[in-house]
Amino acid sequence: MNIIDIFLYDTTWGFIFEIMIRCFVMFFLILIFLRLSGKRGIRQLSIFEVAIILSLGTAAGDPMIIDDVPIVQAFVVMSTIIILYRLVTWAMMKSEKIELWVEGKPLYIVEDGMMVIQDMKKEKYSHDEFFAEMRQQSVEHLGQVRVALLETDGCLSILFYTEQETKWGLPLFPKAYQKSVHLNTENYYSCMYCGMTQHLLHLEQECPRCHNKDWTESLSVPYIH
Incomplete structure (x- = not known):
């Protein structure tokens, strides 16, 4: 496998777009799952922070051990998650209802x-x-x-x-x-x-x-x- 394959492999613009869609869907599924599971298992972290950690952890892990997952795909995933993080944080600052849904309340x-x-x-x-x-x-x-x-x-x-x-x-x-x-x-x-x-x-x-x-x-x- 050459250097180009390590970073790009067979990645296409269509697949990059698919990755971004998957990131959006999975990110909000993680949030919903954690909201339903309650607060007990996330000591010291908010539900939103746990969702970010899980999402980034998965994105970083796969290209380390799977040879046909190029680094560029992980980069797209992690960049998308960071954008989501910024968007949700901004939305939480603007709307108390959104903050309540994401973080919950005491x-x-x-x-x-x-x-x-x-x-x-x-x-x-x-x-x-x-x-x-x-x-x-x-x-x-x-x-x-x-x-x-x-x-x-x-x-x-x-x-x-x-x-x-x-x-x-x-x-x-x-x-x-x-x-x-x-x-x-x-x-x-x-x-x-x-x-x-x-x-x-x-x-x-x-x-x-x-x-x-x-x-x-x-x-x-x-x-x-």
């Missing part, structure tokens, strides 16, 4: 020590994943948390109650997060599904927020900064 996961179940469902955010995230930030129970926000990069931002403001709340560590089988009417109990916390008359009582009937004994330990 969602409230906890408010006033209770989980916002509707927003968790939107992001397909499981209780196990949520509990693990909170534990990694040294949260022992939801009574310590005033607000938890799921950011567009998939990370949690948390505002804590002061020591004096700390409430009774749903425990997040496995040994404490156990369904209660004996009732002490003097204790507080938390709904294991939404975190609603109250005194109970009996353990089969229905949660007024989510209608769940599983309760665990609450904790009230203040958050240690």
